[in-house]
Amino acid sequence: MERASTPSSSAASARLQSLSASLLALVLAVPVGAQTRPPAEGVEVGRNSAFTKLVPADQVERSSAQQYAQMLSRAAQQNALATADNAQLRRLRAIAAKIVPFAVAWNPRARDWRWEVNLIGSSQINAFCMPGGKIAFYSGILQKLQLTDDEVAMVMGHEVAHALREHARERMGKNAATNIGANVLSQVLGFGQLGQTVTNYGAQLLTLEFSREDESEADLVGMELAARAGYDPRAGVTLWQKMGAASKGAPPQWLSTHPSGTKRIAEIQANLPKVMPLFERARKEPVPSNKQ
Numbered sequence: 001m002e003r004a005s006t007p008s009s010s011a012a013s014a015r016l017q018s019l020s021a022s023l024l025a026l027v028l029a030v031p032v033g034a035q036t037r038p039p040a041e042g043v044e045v046g047r048n049s050a051f052t053k054l055v056p057a058d059q060v061e062r063s064s065a066q067q068y069a070q071m072l073s074r075a076a077q078q079n080a081l082a083t084a085d086n087a088q089l090r091r092l093r094a095i096a097a098k099i100v101p102f103a104v105a106w107n108p109r110a111r112d113w114r115w116e117v118n119l120i121g122s123s124q125i126n127a128f129c130m131p132g133g134k135i136a137f138y139s140g141i142l143q144k145l146q147l148t149d150d151e152v153a154m155v156m157g158h159e160v161a162h163a164l165r166e167h168a169r170e171r172m173g174k175n176a177a178t179n180i181g182a183n184v185l186s187q188v189l190g191f192g193q194l195g196q197t198v199t200n201y202g203a204q205l206l207t208l209e210f211s212r213e214d215e216s217e218a219d220l221v222g223m224e225l226a227a228r229a230g231y232d233p234r235a236g237v238t239l240w241q242k243m244g245a246a247s248k249g250a251p252p253q254w255l256s257t258h259p260s261g262t263k264r265i266a267e268i269q270a271n272l273p274k275v276m277p278l279f280e281r282a283r284k285e286p287v288p289s290n291k292q
């Protein structure tokens with residue numbers, strides 16, 4: 001699915017390079033804007049990447065909603081979409097209902113997201129949250145790993161964190177900036193057409209691979225979300241141990257984009273002191289139904 005341009009001469013190529021350079025300079029000059037920081041407790045992560053700004057958030061979210069709807073209708077056609085009375089789906093939705101109120105502190109757009117949680121009947125060990133709060137779990141991850149509620153909350157928190165930190169949008173922005181074709185570049189200078197890159201790169205939303213930094217960030221933000229919602233963040237350790245054990249033999253789908261390992265577990269353990277107080281507090285006090 002490469003859409004690389006084929007410059008007809010080295011002069012065109014040089015011009016393209018210089019355009020790319022000015023585009024990059026432009027992007028990096030754009031202020032990152034008001035950083036939404038949660039209260040001065042919990043985990044610490046860096047600012048959003050400047051590349052995030054290259055692609056409009058509403059376009060990413062619209063594209064995501066479309067792909068999510070298509071995926072649901074395919075699953076329904078195959079009789080693989082859990083209905084609202086499914087016990088496991090009810091469990092997932094109950095956990096999401098506790099986590100979602102803490103999302104806005106990480107991204108004000110989340111206030112307007114139409115959150116959805118669905119369960120797909122599939123033996124795959126997989127789960128995701130697409131931009132705009134579209135969550136899906138595959139039954140395989142619940143059954144094969146026998147996930148506790150705390151572990152489900154850690155998976156969900158991790159996936160929701162990818163959406164809140166707009167890692168998909170960042171990835172698309174990076175792709176747009178580095179792979180951009182000459183025709184797209186000419187539109188870029190007008191900025192208004194940038195949304196078109198969503199069409200080119202949006203198809204990757206379901207199979208997006210994030211950087212190691214994004215993964216680490218999602219682990220930390222996810223464990224904080226889960227802790228604030230009253231789920232034991234120590235479940236992050238047992239979750240990844242289960243993942244590691246399940247990867248012996250054929251590696252599960254989720255692990256192909258989420259490499260397990262002692263490093264990951266060590267980082268989660270190192271950050272437990274930052275989130276355990278939030279968990280202890282949430283356990284003592286009822287979780288508010290809406291924040292702020």
Ligand SMILES: [Zn+2]
Nearest residue numbers: 162215218258
């Ligand atoms: Zn991830």
